[in-house]
Amino acid sequence: xxRIRRLTNNEQATVYHVMSRTALDGFPIGNSEKDFLxxxxxxxxxxxxxxxxxxxxxxxxxxxxxxxxxxxxxxxxEIISRYENFYGDARQLGSxxxxxxxxxxxxxxEFIRDIKVNFTRYYNKRHQRRGYFWGDRFKSLIxxxxxxxxxxxxxxxxxxxxxxxxxxxxxxxxxxxxYHVQTGNKDNLLSFDFGLKEFGVKDIKERIRRYRRYVYExxxxxxxxxxxxxxxxxxxxxxERGNDFKISRIHNFRYRTRYFTDSGVIGSREFVRENYQxxxxxxxxxxxxxxxxIKGLDGIYSxxxxxxxx
Numbered sequence: 513x514x515r516i517r518r519l520t521n522n523e524q525a526t527v528y529h530v531m532s533r534t535a536l537d538g539f540p541i542g543n544s545e546k547d548f549l550x551x552x553x554x555x556x557x558x559x560x561x562x563x564x565x566x567x568x569x570x571x572x573x574x575x576x577x578x579x580x581x582x583x584x585x586x587x588x589x590e591i592i593s594r595y596e597n598f599y600g601d602a603r604q605l606g607s608x609x610x611x612x613x614x615x616x617x618x619x620x621x622e623f624i625r626d627i628k629v630n631f632t633r634y635y636n637k638r639h640q641r642r643g644y645f646w647g648d649r650f651k652s653l654i655x656x657x658x659x660x661x662x663x664x665x666x667x668x669x670x671x672x673x674x675x676x677x678x679x680x681x682x683x684x685x686x687x688x689x690x691y692h693v694q695t696g697n698k699d700n701l702l703s704f705d706f707g708l709k710e711f712g713v714k715d716i717k718e719r720i721r722r723y724r725r726y727v728y729e730x731x732x733x734x735x736x737x738x739x740x741x742x743x744x745x746x747x748x749x750x751x752e753r754g755n756d757f758k759i760s761r762i763h764n765f766r767y768r769t770r771y772f773t774d775s776g777v778i779g780s781r782e783f784v785r786e787n788y789q790x791x792x793x794x795x796x797x798x799x800x801x802x803x804x805x806i807k808g809l810d811g812i813y814s815x816x817x818x819x820x821x822x
Contacts, residue, residue, distance in 0.1 A: 519654055520620055522582060527565065527657065528620055529664050530576040532628065532650035539571030540635075540645075546686045548634055549574065552627045554701050559598040560623045561586060565703045566665040566688035570675065575668045576624075577655070577688075579703070583618035591617065624650050661707030662723075666730045673731060673743040680748065681727055689727060692720055693759060717759070725757040784813045 520526070534540055541549070546569045553576070557564050566577035588607075591614050595605050605613070616622050632645040655664050665688070672684040682693040688702055697704075704716060706723045713719060731744035784803035803813035 518621060518652060520580075521654065522618065525563075525579055525581050525585075527577065527579045527655040527661055528652045529655050529668070530578065530620070530624060530650055530652045531573060532624070533573040533647045535644050535647040536572075541569065541571050541574075543685075545631075545635060545638075549627070549631055550686060552630055554699060555598075556623060556626050557701065559594045559617060560626075561618045562620075562623055563703045563705075564701055565661070565705060566668050567686075567691075568668045568671045568684075568688070569686035570671055575671065577661075577665055577668055578620070578623075579705075580618060580620050580623075583614045586614070620652065624652075658707055658709075662726060663730070665706065665723075666727045669727055670731050670743055679745060681731070682724070689724065720759065721757050724752070724759075728752050728757065780811060781813045 520528075549569055550567075553564065553567065561581040561583060563579040563581065564576070565579060566575075568575045588610050591610055592605055594617070595613065628646050628650070635645050636642060655661050669681045669687045669689045672678050672687060673681060678684045681687060681689045684690045685694060691697065691702060704719050706719065706726075710722065713722075728744055728749055732746060732749045781803045788801050788803075805813055
């Protein structure tokens with residue numbers, strides 16, 4: 513029986529929920545593999561005409577919530593700029609190639625294919641194996657903006673709780689809420705469009721707070737049809753309600769601790785500056801390094817630019 517053609521809308525910006533599962537047994541996608549997969553998503557989103565709304569990378573599958581932007585929204589100059597920024601000066605793009613490139617960069621299947629093919633190459637080389645890594649073709653469905661979008665995003669972010677890995681969605685490093693909270697949305701990977709008009713406030717912290725509230729409330733609901741049980745403990749929910757779902761200084765410290773190991777030196781501005789002068793001769797860079805503030809931790813600076821620094 514022939515496969516049903518993938519449903520795509522190339523005429524207007526369209527949101528898709530994408531899910532792909534590995535063909536291997538067990539849980540082959542470890543922490544290092546998740547980091548690499550996330551970097552691939554980040555890298556290819558810089559050239560494709562796509563907006564990443566949410567994601568969750570699990571041990572044997574991944575979810576993506578993306579908005580594909582129609583090719584006619586971009587000028588030739590913008591297409592060329594994306595190409596050159598991605599590939600550097602090593603390649604030359606002729607004018608004859610632009611129409612084909614434009615179609616490719618607006619294509620959902622091409623975007624996911626590049627991610628999966630490059631991940632397979634990495635995984636096979638790392639584990640000294642050959643053959644397929646991913647299972648059947650990825651699943652995708654068109655998602656309506658608004659209530660449907662935010663429900664889908666919350667479902668994606670709650671995956672690690674349903675798997676029993678964490679008790680709070682932002683404790684997980686490889687989902688979108690965890691990425692927002694733990695890294696401060698490093699490199700502006702994620703959109704702050706959470707789907708609902710009430711999230712239209714300009715202040716980013718307020719948007720995150722409202723989205724956290726939505727996820728926590730949604731995750732604490734027992735569905736009457738018993739298809740999905742609550743995954744957020746009532747005590748945790750009550751505590752978050754008491755904090756009005758704001759990210760506190762303690763939250764920032766707890767969720768960003770792993771990034772501190774890469775900071776080189778961390779502390780007050782004066783402490784970081786003093787120690788840099790002491791170890792300056794060990795750095796290859798000729799440029800003077802300056803203490804960099806860590807978002808959400810007032811008065812704390814790092815020597816290296818962390819994923820959560822300004």
